[in-house]
Amino acid sequence: MRNELDLLNLPKHIAFIMDGNGRWAKSRGLPRNLGHKAGSEALERLLEEAANLGIENVTVYAFSTENRDRPQKEIDYLMSLMNDYIDNNLARVKKNDYRIRIIGNSEMLDKKLAEKIRNLEELTRDKPGLSFNIALYYGGRDEIIRAVKKIIAAGKAADEITEALFAEYLDTADIPDPDLIIRTSGEKRLSNFLVWQGAYSEIYFCDKYWPDFGIDDLKDAILDYQNRDRRFGKI
Numbered sequence: 001m002r003n004e005l006d007l008l009n010l011p012k013h014i015a016f017i018m019d020g021n022g023r024w025a026k027s028r029g030l031p032r033n034l035g036h037k038a039g040s041e042a043l044e045r046l047l048e049e050a051a052n053l054g055i056e057n058v059t060v061y062a063f064s065t066e067n068r069d070r071p072q073k074e075i076d077y078l079m080s081l082m083n084d085y086i087d088n089n090l091a092r093v094k095k096n097d098y099r100i101r102i103i104g105n106s107e108m109l110d111k112k113l114a115e116k117i118r119n120l121e122e123l124t125r126d127k128p129g130l131s132f133n134i135a136l137y138y139g140g141r142d143e144i145i146r147a148v149k150k151i152i153a154a155g156k157a158a159d160e161i162t163e164a165l166f167a168e169y170l171d172t173a174d175i176p177d178p179d180l181i182i183r184t185s186g187e188k189r190l191s192n193f194l195v196w197q198g199a200y201s202e203i204y205f206c207d208k209y210w211p212d213f214g215i216d217d218l219k220d221a222i223l224d225y226q227n228r229d230r231r232f233g234k235i
Contacts, residue, residue, distance in 0.1 A: 001227050005053075005219060009226055011179035013057035014050065015201070017193055018043065020185030020209030027209075033077045038211035040081055049215045051098070051130040053222075057175060058132050061193045065105065065139030079113065082136065086116045093120070097129025103171035104138030105146065133175060140195025143171055172197055180225045182218075184210045200232050 018039055025035030043060060050058050063078055089100060102117045109117070147169040151161065154169075167173065177197040181190070186207040190198060204221045206213060 003223070005223055006226055007054065010054055011202075011222065011225055012055070013059070013176050013178045013180075014055055014222075015059040015061070015178040015181045015194055015198070016043075016046075017061045017181065017183035017191065018210040019183055019187055021211060023185065024209035024211045032074060035209075035211065036074075036078060036081060040085070042211045042213060045215065046213070046218055047098070047130070047132060049218060056131060057178075058130060059103070059135060059172075059175070059178060059194070060133070061135045061138065061191075063104075063136050063138070064192060065108075065137060065142050066192065068108075068137075079110065082134075083113060083116070086113070086120055090116070090120055090123070093123045096124075097127050098124060099127045099129065099131045100124045101131070101133045101175075102136050103133055103143075103175075104136045105142055106137075108137040131175065133172070135193070138171070138193075140190075140192045144196060146171075167196070170196060177201065180204060180221065182206065182221050184208055184213045200230075202228055202230065 021035035021039040022032040023035070024038065025032050047058060062082065067078075068075070089096060089098075100120055102121065106114055106117075147166060150169045151166070156165070172194075177199075178194060178201045180203075181194065181198055181201045182204045183190075184206045186205070188205050190203070194201070202225050204224055206217060206221065208217060
């Protein structure tokens with residue numbers, strides 16, 4: 001069994017279910033909002049490390065379609081964090097090599113935030129570095145339904161529909177499927193995240209809450225991935 005990272009066999013795409021911010025805060029007697037702030041800071045550290053390692057694509061589950069049922073104050077705070085993130089990246093877009101893309105149901109976004117996002121996506125479209133995809137107002141089932149509606153609207157005949165064509169109508173049309181999906185906080189489910197794209201992803205569960213998930217934990221997850229035998233249904 002390998003015990004050191006093979007830098008020539010890294011997953012090309014890692015997706016994160018960043019779970020446990022609220023419980024992290026509660027365990028410390030802090031407001032949930034501070035847990036989300038700590039989670040945002042943890043993400044920045046991990047993105048930098050992923051880029052340094054040579055990971056090509058990172059996708060994070062930032063806000064799901066089901067998260068709309070959370071208290072409005074918490075939703076407002078999460079959206080303010082997203083606003084701050086977009087503003088910060090707009091300010092440093094000339095220095096940062098990340099390509100940033102938002103996936104999810106854009107109709108649910110605040111109009112001002114949606115405009116900022118479109119601007120940031122356009123400004124970073126040709127950046128040479130890590131491709132960072134943020135799933136916002138995202139749900140895997142919702143994405144599939146929206147893709148079906150787009151296919152119908154495009155007038156495609158039934159015999160034209162293949163897996164490859166269907167994938168072209170997903171939010172992730174030009175993003176490779178994730179090789180590795182990591183979920184923190186000890187929960188062991190995908191929670192409607194990348195339902196189509198994750199069909200053959202390796203899944204790694206970590207008991208730590210997201211704000212505590214660090215660089216060494218990321219390397220442990222990648223090492224675990226490298227010690228697996230990916231057969232994709234074959235022998």
